Amino acid sequence: xxxxxxxxxxxxxxxxxxxxxxxxxxxxxxxxxxxxxxxxxxxxxxxxxxxxxxxxxxxxxxxxxxxxxxxxxxxxxxxxxxxxxxxxxxxxxxxxxxxxxxxxxxxxxxxxxxxxxxxxxxxxxxxxxxxxxxxxxxxxxxxxxxxxxxxxxxxxxxxxxxxxxxxxxxxxxxxxxxxxxxxxxxxxxxxxxxxxxxxxxxxxxxxxxxxxxxxxxxxxxxxxxxxxxxxxxxxxxxxxxxxxxxxxxxxxxxxxxxxxxxxxxxxxxxxxxxxxxxxxxxxxxxxxxxxxxxxxxxxxxxxxxxxxxxxxxxxxxxxxxxxxxxxxxxxxxxxxxxxxxxxxxxxxxxxxxxxxxxxxxxxxxxxxxxxxxxxxxxxxxxxxxxxxxxxxxxxxxxxxxxxxxxxxxxxxxxxxxxxxxxxxxxxxxxxxxxxxxxxxxxxxxxxxxxxxxxxxxxxxxxxxxxxxxxxxxxxxxxxxxxxxxxxxxxxxxxxxxxxxxxxxxxxxxxxxxxxxxxxxxxxxxxxxxxxxxxxxxxxxxxxxxxxxxxxxxxxxxxxxxxxxxxxxxxxxxxxxxxxxxxxxxxxxxxxxxxxxxxxxxxxxxx
Ligand code: BG6
Numbered sequence: 001x002x003x004x005x006x007x008x009x010x011x012x013x014x015x016x017x018x019x020x021x022x023x024x025x026x027x028x029x030x031x032x033x034x035x036x037x038x039x040x041x042x043x044x045x046x047x048x049x050x051x052x053x054x055x056x057x058x059x060x061x062x063x064x065x066x067x068x069x070x071x072x073x074x075x076x077x078x079x080x081x082x083x084x085x086x087x088x089x090x091x092x093x094x095x096x097x098x099x100x101x102x103x104x105x106x107x108x109x110x111x112x113x114x115x116x117x118x119x120x121x122x123x124x125x126x127x128x129x130x131x132x133x134x135x136x137x138x139x140x141x142x143x144x145x146x147x148x149x150x151x152x153x154x155x156x157x158x159x160x161x162x163x164x165x166x167x168x169x170x171x172x173x174x175x176x177x178x179x180x181x182x183x184x185x186x187x188x189x190x191x192x193x194x195x196x197x198x199x200x201x202x203x204x205x206x207x208x209x210x211x212x213x214x215x216x217x218x219x220x221x222x223x224x225x226x227x228x229x230x231x232x233x234x235x236x237x238x239x240x241x242x243x244x245x246x247x248x249x250x251x252x253x254x255x256x257x258x259x260x261x262x263x264x265x266x267x268x269x270x271x272x273x274x275x276x277x278x279x280x281x282x283x284x285x286x287x288x289x290x291x292x293x294x295x296x297x298x299x300x301x302x303x304x305x306x307x308x309x310x311x312x313x314x315x316x317x318x319x320x321x322x323x324x325x326x327x328x329x330x331x332x333x334x335x336x337x338x339x340x341x342x343x344x345x346x347x348x349x350x351x352x353x354x355x356x357x358x359x360x361x362x363x364x365x366x367x368x369x370x371x372x373x374x375x376x377x378x379x380x381x382x383x384x385x386x387x388x389x390x391x392x393x394x395x396x397x398x399x400x401x402x403x404x405x406x407x408x409x410x411x412x413x414x415x416x417x418x419x420x421x422x423x424x425x426x427x428x429x430x431x432x433x434x435x436x437x438x439x440x441x442x443x444x445x446x447x448x449x450x451x452x453x454x455x456x457x458x459x460x461x462x463x464x465x466x467x468x469x470x471x472x473x474x475x476x477x478x479x480x481x482x483x484x485x486x487x488x489x490x491x492x493x494x495x496x497x498x499x500x501x502x503x504x505x506x507x508x509x510x511x512x513x514x515x516x517x518x519x520x521x522x523x524x525x526x527x528x529x530x531x532x533x534x535x536x537x538x539x540x541x542x543x544x545x546x547x548x549x550x551x552x553x554x555x556x557x558x559x560x561x562x563x564x565x566x567x568x569x570x571x572x573x574x575x576x577x578x579x580x581x582x583x584x585x586x587x588x589x590x591x592x593x594x595x596x597x598x599x600x601x602x603x604x605x606x
Contacts (some may be wrong), residue, residue, distance in 0.1 A: 003027040007071040009188030023196035028074025031085040035096030036065035041236020045572040069520040071098035078123030090134035101178035104156030174213035189216040225312025254391035263435035287336035299478035307469035313413040325352035333360030342397040343602030389605035453584030462489040486588040494530035505539035515545035
């Protein structure tokens with residue numbers, strides 16, 4: 001997906017626009033561009049590469065303006081080239097437009113425009129918007145009418161911002177499925193893909209809904225319904241985050257900062273208001289079939305929750321990757337659709353949610369971003385309170401969601417009388433001890449993990465093995481390694497190894513095994529079989545385990561011994577190791593940690 005930022009004010013806004021689009025870079029950073037209006041003339045600058053590099057290379061800040069829009073792109077249609085970079089301008093140079101989403105009917109629109117003599121300079125879907133605006137303006141001589149005519153013609157998903165030399169003090173914007181919100185400042189108004197576009201300048205946001213458009217000028221704004229063209233009264237959403245928490249705070253990378261924030265975010269998750277959780281537990285209890293969804297990391301959060309609900313509450317809730325939901329799930333009004341989403345804007349999860357709602361299902365979610373589309377669409381939402389997660393790679397948000405889901409499973413078990421209040425309180429105490437234990441590991445073990453990761457940073461293929469609830473931990477840890485270090489890592493259930501994958505074990509395939517505490521007897525012994533199978537073929541095994549016994553080189557090539565913890569929280573500790581191992585491998589390989597190639601923080605397109 002992409003980032004949109006726009007501002008119109010009393011004074012020069014170039015610097016604010018730069019900050020806004022830089023704060024949105026985690027949404028996509030293949031290329032970026034800016035459109036400014038000066039003395040009623042449109043100025044366009046755009047190029048491939050990141051925001052800082054672009055602004056420096058083109059000395060963009062030399063151009064003063066009181067109105068502008070900017071865009072940072074994650075390529076969907078068309079390669080990463082200067083021509084495919086937003087903003088796009090009309091042929092007559094009077095309109096500049098930026099867009100996040102996919103115009104699904106752009107091909108016939110483009111063909112018709114070409115027939116009418118319009119020349120295209122890009123492979124993108126977005127460019128049709130600029131030419132349609134010029135075409136319709138010629139008929140109506142009215143920007144708003146041209147804007148509406150264009151919006152009513154296009155299909156698909158969009159967040160659009162537009163400026164025109166015909167109305168040099170107004171920004172037009174519109175939303176359908178892709179996120180877009182306004183920032184309401186004194187004598188300055190902003191538009192952005194999310195709060196980060198203007199969080200440094202105002203905490204008053206107006207979140208646009210699908211089918212709404214807005215017209216901003218420095219001292220006023222109006223939101224209208226696209227169909228009725230009637231003005232819509234919208235509430236002001238107060239942003240709770242402060243801009244400092246969105247900064248790196250002295251860490252070399254957001255990823256490390258957010259890993260180190262986990263003790264705090266787990267505490268936040270454990271301090272969530274009880275009644276909100278109880279209402280969701282009631283939904284699980286009332287529903288005949290419940291589904292757990294997410295995609296990418298949040299799919300592994302859902303998979304982790306499947307094991308926890310099964311083990312604690314004796315309930316089997318299938319976990320499904322959001323993109324597979326419609327092909328797989330049988331949904332009706334007795335169903336519960338529960339999803340995890342950091343951004344609350346992921347297209348695949350949002351689409352699955354809308355499908356579930358269409359079928360009459362109850363819906364709930366655990367989400368990190370307040371005011372996000374998923375948070376506002378579900379019947380019940382848990383705002384997990386992890387604070388802004390800027391790194392494209394999810395760490396603290398995912399771990400906090402796992403804690404929230406563990407508490408939900410404990411509450412459901414208690415409600416069903418599968419566990420006593422005493423056991424519930426013991427589990428809660430174990431969770432409450434987790435922040436300190438993780439803090440200890442971060443303080444005392446990260447150096448060792450760093451050295452280990454550096455030593456083996458040349459490994460090109462990893463198998464990540466886990467049994468039971470450690471299987472999603474293995475999957476998520478392997479995903480970290482792929483995402484941030486670009487190293488192949490395959491997460492796998494430990495028992496699966498002997499059914500084929502064992503054939504791969506040789507000098508250039510190493511294994512990491514997430515070993516449960518010995519008191520988790522069945523899982524521990526089953527996991528040790530996997531270790532033995534690999535060692536019997538002289539395969540390299542890094543054992544991450546809890547056994548006090550000293551170095552056991554018969555068993556492990558390398559090992560990392562963790563402090564003793566109850567079986568309930570052991571998998572969560574293991575995940576922190578998986579996060580750190582991937583992070584330090586990536587720093588050894590000099591990767592772009594917070595903005596890995598080809599990725600985006602939340603993919604809001606199909
Ligand atoms: C991917 C992100 O694009 O989307 C992952 O790179 C994330 O980090 C996944 O897990 C799902 O995003 P969200 O916001 O729905 O949790």
